Amino acid sequence: MNPQFRFWMIIILASAAAGVFIIWTTRLIWHSATEFDRNPSRSEVKNQLMLRKSETMHDILDGMVMGNLGRVHSAAKRMGRYGKTIDSFLASELYDTYSGDFYQAVDDLTAATAHDDFNNAKEAALRLEKSCIECHMLLNTHRTE
Numbered sequence: 716m717n718p719q720f721r722f723w724m725i726i727i728l729a730s731a732a733a734g735v736f737i738i739w740t741t742r743l744i745w746h747s748a749t750e751f752d753r754n755p756s757r758s759e760v761k762n763q764l765m766l767r768k769s770e771t772m773h774d775i776l777d778g779m780v781m782g783n784l785g786r787v788h789s790a791a792k793r794m795g796r797y798g799k800t801i802d803s804f805l806a807s808e809l810y811d812t813y814s815g816d817f818y819q820a821v822d823d824l825t826a827a828t829a830h831d832d833f834n835n836a837k838e839a840a841l842r843l844e845k846s847c848i849e850c851h852m853l854l855n856t857h858r859t860e
Contacts, residue, residue, distance in 0.1 A: 741858045761804040772844060775824070779840050787836060788828035794843070801828045813850035820846055 771794045778786035796816055802810075820843035827835035
């Protein structure tokens with residue numbers, strides 16, 4: 716067999732083997748990531764929902780500052796949905812104490828923005844933010860004791 720032919724044959728076979736290995740590794744990583752996304756741990760879901768609530772509160776405050784009550788209205792609706800979703804993760808007497816204030820503020824904010832009532836929307840946004848801060852302070856204090 717010609718030495719140059721043998722050299723190119725080895726290069727082609729080694730490249731094919733490397734390609735198969737790269738494809739197999741990528742598929743394995745992709746499969747693992749998909750499986751993790753399908754079955755996240757409860758703490759990961761809770762943290763993800765809290766992050767979404769935090770981002771939504773930012774949208775509410777941004778909309779208020781910009782005077783865009785339509786944006787505030789849609790963010791308030793999202794906030795209510797996220798709150799209902801996270802309730803099952805935080806269900807306790809301690810959490811229930813502050814969830815009433817949270818939902819009342821969300822409802823008031825949604826109603827005020829639906830009627831283009833900037834003053835009541837402003838007050839409701841402040842109460843919503845206050846309820847979030849108080850609940851987090853209470854939960855963090857309870858967690859450390």
